[in-house]
Amino acid sequence: MANALANETSPYLLQHKENPVDWRPWGPQALAAARERDVPLLISIGYSACHWCHVMERESFEDPEIAELMNELFVCVKVDREERPDVDAIYMDAVQAMTGHGGWPLNAFATPDQVPFYAGTYFPPEARQGMPSWRQVLEAISAAWRDRRAEILEQSARIVERLEGGARLAPSGAMVDPGMLDDAVDALRQNADPVNGGFGRAPKFPQSSAIELLLAHGETTVALDALRAMARGGIHDQLGGGFSRYAVDAAWVVPHFEKMLYDNALLARAYLHGWQVSGEPLLRAVAEDTLDWALREMRGPEGGFYSALDADSEGVEGKFYVWSLGELRSALGGDEALLATAVEWYGASERGNFEGVNILVRAAGSAPEPPELPEIRRRLLAVRDRRVRPGLDDKRLTSWNALTIAALAEAGALLERDDYLDAARAAAGFLLTSVQDDDGRLRRSWKDGRATLPGYLEDHAYLLEALLTLYEATFEPRWFAAARRLADITIAQFGDDEQGGFFQTAADHEQLVTRRKELEDTPIPSGQSAAANGLLRLSRLTGEAEYERRAESVIALLHPLAANHPQAFAHLLRAIDFQQSEVHEVAIVGPAESAAPLLRAVRGAFRPHVVLAGAVDSAPGAHADDASAVPELLEGRHALDGRAAAYVCERFTCRAPVTDPDALLRLLG
Template identity: 40%
Template sequence: MSDDPDPTERNRLDEEESPYLRQHADNPVNWQPWDEQALEAAREENKPIFLSIGYAACHWCHVMEEESFQDEDVAEVLNEHFVPIKVDREERPDLDSVYMSICQQVTGRGGWPLSAWLTPEGKPFYVGTYFPPEQKRGMPAFGDLLEDIANSWSDPEDREEMKNRAEQWTSAIESDLSQPSPSTDGETPGPDVLETATSTAVRGADREHGGWGGGGGPKFPQPGRLQFLALAAERDGREDARAVVTETLDAMVSGGLFDHVGGGFHRYCTDQQWVVPHFEKMLYDNAEIARALLTGYQLTGSEEYAEAAARTFEFVGRELTHDEGGFYSTLGAQSPSFDDADGEAGEDEEGAFYVWTPEQVEAAVEDETDAALFRDRFGVTERGNFEGSTVLTISETVADLAEEHGLDESEVEQRLERAREQVFQARTERPRPDRDEKVLAGWNGLMISALAEGAVVLDDAYAEQAADALSFVREHLWNEDEGTLKRRYKDGDVRIDGYLEDYAFLARAALDLYQATGEVDHLAFALDLARAIEREFWDEEDETLYFTAESGESLVARPQELTDQSTPSSAGVAVQTLFALDHFADHDRFAGIAEGVLATHANDIEASPMQHASLVVAADRYHEGDLELTLVAEDVPAEWRETLADTYVPGRLLAWRPADDAELDEWLDVLGLDEAPPIWADRGTRDGEPTVYACRNFACSPPDHEVASALDWAAEEA
């Protein structure tokens, strides 16, 4: 029984730390968090649950709040006939996965806010997304819908029908999320899975505008697809794959998805041409797009990709970083409109912080020629491209601007950069979008991985930023004694047991940081997380990795996350990471788990490879093997770092090893190993000089003193 006799008689969201939940704390709706108090009240009072799932940067979540949840009449119906529960999907992706599954199955689409009506036992019987206050476009009015559902629930016959539907829908959720569909022969996806995925992705690509999706939009970044296309381009010589990668990255970097003034990427674009974005900025997008840009830079040598990645890291460091090193979650899409003439802030508008008029550019930039160049470069016109203002896109080349204005290209670039800095400074005076300051373990893992790769490819200084974030997560969210991870930190409040994505993304991050720095402590943490994945998420009977921990809360279904969505598939990242960490373990269980997951889901991966991008890369890694580069040196030669920075090497695993055997023994103690794993064993320096060993699938090059030579051997063996 609850200590609170009437837990649903008041809005309890002011007790929460989630900014999204707190945004609804002053609604007249008696919102409850998803907890035992609320669920117990629904069961005791035999009331259906109205579940609303969203997140702080969600535009339509804000719209529905203003239209419906602040309405006293709507609140009266919700409070009397339902137990209203509000959930932050970023805190509880498990709940979001379960109820989004049935929304997509029943309605054919998904999105946020997600609105679901559940039995007191949590089983859904009606579902949708945004509902307007008045009937329009085939959508029922929200208030009318509430009245209809309340009336039906009060009728015994209708209620029985609703419960029967809830049972059927729950079975559908279990079939979609929980029940593995193992391949009949128990084999992993075949060695041609990358070729199939590549051909499918190339056929489906928008070759005119870049990316995937046509018919007017929207266009979402698909970094997982770009990663396997780059792999096919480099290893298999697929020039069509290379072209799709460059067309997509070019569109993302030049269009409105990228913030040309302050760096970083928005969530997605609403149109086919990548012009107008949905303006929120998510940590996970800026991590995964940056990784794709680094891959694109190594694949093509395009400096534009390197610059965009660097400016994205700069944005994250400036606007999404906790003082102690962790990374915040999001910046919202809305902010008050701003009148430069009187300095007054108006109503909240989507994109107000980011858009420009010619007059605003002229007011911000001191030199008239600089201002004209900036307007022409980024397409700032009186008409605009978004509600009378302009979302900046690269509209003219530097060469064309130089010819038009009678200037050298180098002078044009200098003037544009000076103008950009002045526009950026002017923008700092505008009201800012809200920032969601949750620190999420998994999303931090994605950004740490991106920065670690940035340290290898661009500047080793990024490793320090990554290490600070990893230290923050370890200090605040990792319980070393129990080997368990919490998901969320907010202002000292730590809550929610970690999900597979938290463990998997963070394990990959720690491994990537070891590869960037050669610091064994990062490798040890990656192995600790891998052991936790085995213990909490691996089901030996079903031979799959579940999204929720064995010891976690029991829902109507235990979900798996096999497809890449806004974030990579947690199962796919886990499988890739377990294969890599198997090289440093004194057993073969990590590889066995990874192979088991691939075999269990081979049919699904082969049937829809584009949707399973991370698992496609994992399957290819299984067949091709890692390219192990054991690097033995006290002082790393600059030539090594230059070669690693300039060369795209799919499946690369950097296995740093101390040259001194006594230090190696200390490393083994840190890792809890009795003897050196094969990737390190008998691989010391030769001739007293830094030495590199390249191995793949049990074949190794002779010891070499040049990384470039070792890579040449690997290319010949491929």
């Protein structure tokens, strides 16, 4: 018999609908039940592609005796951390404070007033390796609630104060140290792995924001080393494209096989920028195969993008992706020459060994691909496509779709690929029609024709950045108008007028144990940093001081933390880098034919300190009637003698217009 999760849309919650645990979704009914029964909340948080979430479900949540104990002692609540990042963040803060580490599955025990008093991650069905069994945890927590409730409640006030975290921060009043960006880059350089690329030791995460910061600030060696290493490793799907979430080893060989949309969107842009900086064909190829994978495997029929592919298939992590030598030989038709090339190129017998099977990794160095490789890849893909595929989380999350729109739009403009631009347009149109409410506010998630849950700061801020990128790629005024409206809504609903910065949840969001502010840019940029970057760029297109003031309030709040923890605040440091740099505002107007060389000049190099506006005759609606759809940067700009002209400005003070690409490059420096 299904539990209360049967009516949910989240694939993760639906995975648990047949559990004998009386799971409830997070909401007022679950909270009321805990108060009425006078028992703690057991809040279990995970996501559909989480391997250890599946393991704990099989071991404990499907066990009738353990489920009966859970139902008797607690009100059990299942939370999809991707749909409810607000709830996840509160209890993740709690588990990290209590244990010094975090992760998923996250299992927290809280009072009926939502205050956590014990939390952990995975617990086995039987005690082992110093970990208590799940049954022991359940019984101990219930006994503590029965016998030591006064002590638990007394601690609640201190716990809530700690959970408020960033919401209690006030601006320091100190000016941004001009040398902090150099210091941050130096700290990232020192933390880089000079042997394997990337940062730190195993497990290794992609750290896209840190790579982008290094590229923007001119430190290319560490950034390119990381990009090359990941491109060659098992974390990069050498056959089908795209990246797994992280590698369990320092050399990027053995991935944790789940593929997340957000990682791939962020990495596609990092590889695109790496190619712009270096000109290396490998980096461009990886950017394209990542976006091609997203278009092929992650796009829904309405134009939105799915959230994730599971790590597991047939209950085994990575089974879809790994090969035995016998499977390789069979897939290649017994052709020993092709097998030898595959083993040499993909390192299938040495570098990629994983529990007796092989993960394909790319040959080291810059040797050209062997001519047989396309045929090898075609045959292996044909066999792999017949395997049982990993599970698909097909909900469309607004923020992750926004990251994908930005990647597709920028790549489409730089690489002149209309398919990328069309996909970006379609996804943006989907969000603005199917996920945006009549009042302009965004919903968090969409699935099966239903947009659900109020959007968070990251949904609004990521989409602001994405719409500006799509405008700069197409010069279509509808995207600029939507970005301006979204910026105003973000400020009104999420802005903190007292301390500065932005809250994670809107002013009218349901009341949780605390109203938090996102701070760190890990594993993806925080809503704070995205808002700061988007508003700074918008201010340079419009001249609107309020956008700049709001962005600077984020910087004022967080720059002391960012100075000491650059890896955790890399996207915020991008905003500081933009704020502190000489930014060129470029307006290009005129016929498409003569505008094209000017646009190629601007886009031909990585220019993180340029904003771009245009009225190019081929852009749909290039001359919009609605004034709010046209950046103020375009006011008074016109073609010269029938030829497209480029205006290079700094805070709306412009040089004489030019029509020659070489002259434009000289102005850009």
